Amino acid sequence: MLKWNKYSIRRQLISVFIIVHVIFLLFLIFYYNYSLRQSYLGQVEDSLYHQALLIRENISADNFQFSNIDQWAREVGGKIEKRITIINRDGQVIADSVFSVEEMDNHLGRPEIQAVLTGERSGKDIRQSGTLNIDMYYLVVPVNNESFSGFIRLAESLEDIDAVLNTNIKNNISFFIIILILYLFLIWKITSNIINPLSQITDQVRKMANGNLQEEIRLRANANEIDTLARAFNFMAQQLKTKIEQVSAERNRAEAILTxxxxxxxxxxxxxxxxxxxxxxxxxxxxxxxxxxxxxxxxxxxxxxxxxxxxxxxxxxxxxxxxxxxxxxxxxxxxxxxxxxxxxxxxxxxxxxxxxxxIYYVFSQGMAVINWEFLTGMPRMGMSEGGILPAILGTFYLVVGAVFFAAPLGVLAAIYLTEYAKQGKLVKIIRIGVNNLAGVPSVVFGLFGLAIFVKLFGFGVSILSGSATLAIVILPTIIRAAEEALLAVPAEYRSASLALGATRWQTIKKVTLPAAMPGILTGIILGIGRVAGETAPIMFTAATFFTMRLPSSIFSEVMALPYHIYALVTTGTMPHKQVPLAFGTAVVLLALVLMINLFAIVLRIRFDKKVKR
The missing domain is CATH 3.30.450.20 (PAS domain)
Known part of the structure; x- marks a missing residue:
């Protein structure tokens, strides 16, 4: 795993941008090609079905066994450019437009014929032909005349469809490369707007550290967070000058802090x-x-x-x-x-x-301040009194929002990596990217959310920006847990489902995903435990220092329990009142995370019981 701390923030931001962009575009390419393939297959099915009905109308049960039926099948198959197979009620092939019937085995066990035997109007299956060694789409309709007589099966090669899809994939990759180049240029411009002012601030802060408190950081005309940071440093320099002149008073203050x-x-x-x-x-x-x-x-x-x-x-x-x-x-x-x-x-x-x-000390100090007013009231008197209801609701909304975004995307990515993607260099690169994303410092995610969701998308400092940023934080955890859970599902489950005629997606949706759900929920639980206590990602994207209003929409800024704890212990002038409130807030945060985790654990147990049935 890369050591992110030795790289610049610009490089870390670009890496995060590229990883998220690649994952998103790969998903779009996969979804587009999958939808296109399903559309083509639907057209093939309709064509085969109507052609089979026309053939059935021109053949009756009385002449079903006529001597030149094989020659007739070859002629008709040549005209419609489809493979025609005529099968009697016992599964024995009596005519085929491509192969000699003597070389063909009994077809009664074929999935498409089994589907007709169960009462379906037609049976269908996609598999590799044992005689032609190519992927074929098979469709069967029954031939009825008072009593059951047999089956007519039409088959069409999928080589043309696969060729079209491969061409589309190549075109998509070319388009992807062009978009990636443009995206890199955009990322460079965005990061420059963030990093360059920060570098200027850093140079000036070094001068301040060397004792030059007279020169201030030059402010730009903008009023964004970086300019706010510059103003904060200028204010800090003025404060330091004042503090230096009050050394004796500071000694008393230091003694009070120790106490x-x-x-x-x-x-x-x-x-x-x-x-x-x-x-x-x-x-x-x-x-x-x-x-x-x-x-x-x-x-x-x-x-x-x-x-x-x-x-x-x-x-x-x-x-x-x-x-x-x-x-x-x-x-x-x-x-x-x-x-x-x-x-x-x-x-x-x-x-x-x-x-x-x-833990013991946290609970012993925090339980003393917890009461009904503390849990349901609004903060007042500079947050030295009152309750933390806005922070509780804000944390809950941020955690639920993060899971809402990350869980579906993480599970879909895991399904692609385990069920559809060919295990090659590309998949290895994606997995390395996901693992490296899990090691990115939280503050980098915060800056990423600031640049993209707050600034580029225009969501502002809001629940939506904070939830989306936290979703990226837990996305690698959910992807890895879901991938391991899907890989742990026995291969026999998939084989049995496919043998019964289910498509790959039906197998994933009805068999694989329910069996893997306990492990997927475990990954979500781990993600909740991480994001509930994160401060850096929401500091730039969602959290506000103080508010008297409850959030009214996803675009509202909110208080959050982790940031509230940070604010209580680092700011203010009444530590004897604020510190106990910080402990109480920590206890509430632990309790909130515990309740959310318990809810997820109950869901996991229920899914586990369903799987064991």
Missing amino acids: NMVDGLLVTDKNLMIKLVNPAARKMFSLQDKEFLGKSIIEVFRYHEIEDNFMKAMEENKLFTAELQIPGEPNKILKSNFVAINNERGQVIGALAVLALI
Whole structure:
């Protein structure tokens, strides 16, 4: 799999554009040729059926067995340019316009004859002729005269139809290449409009990072998101100037942040003597205020694993992650990040650890704020009070919309790859593209959605743009899961269906797809679990920071639970009110994803039971 991070955003965007475009055009080519073939086959069927009726009207049961019937069949077959086979009621061939009847076996078991025996007005089948070794379209009508007498079968070669279709495919491929070239030019222009301003912003930000806060980023006349980003950087520079002048006030603010951190923080010197333990860490380990200052880690915590991790951080002088179990409390597991502290000369002078309880801490903090008003109310007071109903509905609409777009397209792509496509280089390239698409960073999908759905298609920042972007995010997951599920269906199922006279599409629709549905739903469940918590793709395409209105259409911008959590913990001036709301929102997000997954799991179980019957 390609390492996308080492490529530029322009190249990543172009890759995503090309992959989606190729998949879409291949599907159109397949669908067009499939529809054209079905149309041709319908015309062949009508022609054969009416010719068979005319032949039946000119032959009666009394002369069905006349001695020169074989010569008669050859003459008529030559005139209408069709193969005629006359079969008696026992399946024995008594005349054929192409082959000698002595060389032909009993035809009673042929699918087209079996269809007539079950009461159909005519029987039909498409298969390779065992005598001519070419694909033929067979159609049979019965000959009746008081009692059943036999069958008249007409057959026509499909070589001409296949030749026309092959020519169409070549023409479609030529058209596809032309469209792809034009598309590449369009992509280059679109990405240039995005990347070039970003490059200018990057250069200016580097100057800001070097201390040049006086020079501002030059703004264009446009009012799009990139210009908004430039204004944000200019505003940031002004804010930094103000903050630099208020160092003492910032020190107090930093202390307040440490006090209100939801994660635990431990700081030691190089001798493992405790220098700082914030309130969250004291609560995790049930420590009393001030009893730990100036003491060693092992003396306070009596837990050798913590001491070993601090020593490892200082010895290796790099960040690493470990999971710690609080002694005496097996249900509390800490996800801990350890890192050494260096002075200006690069010497290790201590270490710090950031500790966070996994799941348990989220639920313990979040359940305290969840009530009926929180679930059904509107946000107010700068989102420091009120409820999250707009965010709940927004997340639900985005997830359902993403599944609505991605599920059909993913299943159709999997059907094409497993049932119709020849397993060659093209299919391998498509599969590589799908796998690489699954590894694209979420922010790239967000920029892709911004360029295509928000700007090019004119959907704006809306539910439709966000759902379409999230659909592309989960499309590779659904394609791979559906493909594996279809491949897992036993080949005997398909063979049995085809032997009974079903067409390939009927076999897929009635046999293969229902049998693979549990596995397909598994892929959809995995996709839901991913997109429900995505923030970057919807940040540019659907989510809004704050709204007092519920969405009224698919073109409305919405609040979303992941973005709402991000906004609560990164903005605002009342962290003591906003942080608990963020935990409550996280619990609701987990519950919403769980409910959607449970619904999909119930559907999967029902399909599984149907298959086992």
